[in-house]
Amino acid sequence: MMPGSQGMESRMDVPVPVIRLPRGPDGISRGFDLNSLRYQALGLKDCKELKQEQKARTVMREQYLRSLLAMAGQPVCFTMYEKVTVTACFGSSDIDILNFQVSELQTPLGVQREALLRCPDIISYTFQISPQHTGT
Amino acid sequence: MTDWCKKSPLDWKDYMNKEIKVTADEKNEYRGWVLTVDPVTANIVLVNVLEDGKVSVTVVMGHAVQKVDILDEGNDEIKERLAYLFMPEEIKTFSKEDLEKRKNSLKSWLEQNHIPVTQQGDEQRTLCVAGVLTIDPPYGPENCSSSNEIILSRVQALIQSAITH
Numbered sequence: 001m002m003p004g005s006q007g008m009e010s011r012m013d014v015p016v017p018v019i020r021l022p023r024g025p026d027g028i029s030r031g032f033d034l035n036s037l038r039y040q041a042l043g044l045k046d047c048k049e050l051k052q053e054q055k056a057r058t059v060m061r062e063q064y065l066r067s068l069l070a071m072a073g074q075p076v077c078f079t080m081y082e083k084v085t086v087t088a089c090f091g092s093s094d095i096d097i098l099n100f101q102v103s104e105l106q107t108p109l110g111v112q113r114e115a116l117l118r119c120p121d122i123i124s125y126t127f128q129i130s131p132q133h134t135g136t
Numbered sequence: 137m138t139d140w141c142k143k144s145p146l147d148w149k150d151y152m153n154k155e156i157k158v159t160a161d162e163k164n165e166y167r168g169w170v171l172t173v174d175p176v177t178a179n180i181v182l183v184n185v186l187e188d189g190k191v192s193v194t195v196v197m198g199h200a201v202q203k204v205d206i207l208d209e210g211n212d213e214i215k216e217r218l219a220y221l222f223m224p225e226e227i228k229t230f231s232k233e234d235l236e237k238r239k240n241s242l243k244s245w246l247e248q249n250h251i252p253v254t255q256q257g258d259e260q261r262t263l264c265v266a267g268v269l270t271i272d273p274p275y276g277p278e279n280c281s282s283s284n285e286i287i288l289s290r291v292q293a294l295i296q297s298a299i300t301h
Contacts, residue, residue: 049146052146053144053145053146055257056145056146056148056149056175057145057175059149059172059257060145060148060149060152060172060173060174060175061174061175061176063171063172063181063222064172064173064174064175064179064181066222066223067171067172067181067193067195067222069222070193070222071193079164081161081162082162083162096176096177097174097176097177097179119177119197120197120199122197122200123160123161123162123164123196123197123200124160124164124166124194124195124196124197124200125194125195126192126193126194126195127192127193128186128190128191128192128193129190129191129193129221130190130191
């Protein structure tokens with residue numbers, strides 16, 4: 001018997017943690033199988049609740065993105081921190097809504113042709129849509 | 137990060153189509169009907185109809201929201217008006233009944249061609265083909281979405297032939 005083998009043996013008794021990821025996409029689905037035992041073992045969230053949550057997410061996100069689309073090319077009034085109010089023509093936004101690209105930004109120091117507004121600096125913004133757009 | 141940002145999408149959904157008062161940073165207050173809450177940023181989209189018939193849209197950034205109070209629970213009429221506010225023009229030219237008719241005829245056409253179709257989404261308005269392709273109103277070839285381009289082009293061709301049929 002080699003010296004130290006006793007210690008080796010007891011160390012081997014400690015189970016090695018195995019990370020089991022949920023089963024991957026099976027070719028026809030778009031992601032992890034939410035019904036798989038592996039996914040449920042992760043204990044993330046109740047499958048039914050997750051589905052409901054994702055459905056709510058898509059409905060709300062779609063409406064928000066449509067509101068951004070409707071705002072493109074419109075004059076928008078931005079209320080910023082430190083009681084600053086500026087008006088600009090909205091261009092577009094990045095996907096995480098971190099920056100707004102605007103043109104003709106009217107600031108107290110004159111008009112900026114093109115500008116990026118950092119969304120964390122904004123408190124709120126307002127624009128109007130005409131009734132023909134609403135179709136009612 | 138405020139409490140508002142930490143809410144779950146299902147909590148935010150409870151505020152949809154209701155009239156609320158939002159208290160934001162620097163003592164700003166806003167009132168309006170909730171069109172939606174962006175699940176990514178928690179931004180609240182508020183809608184108010186002005187006297188001249190124009191619609192004013194105010195968005196309060198999620199990070200600036202301090203307090204939200206519900207003023208009015210709303211009703212189905214408001215829900216319907218809000219739902220169609222930002223819909224593309226092409227949908228609006230069809231009435232609800234027309235869209236339902238178009239959906240059902242397309243569904244039966246696809247079923248005749250042995251393609252499995254289910255309905256899903258808000259008010260079951262979206263058709264789903266074999267779980268990999270969706271068709272949104274008004275159910276034309278350009279309203280198909282899928283990450284599988286082969287299925288996409290096949291179904292689009294099929295819908296096109298249904299129109300010319």
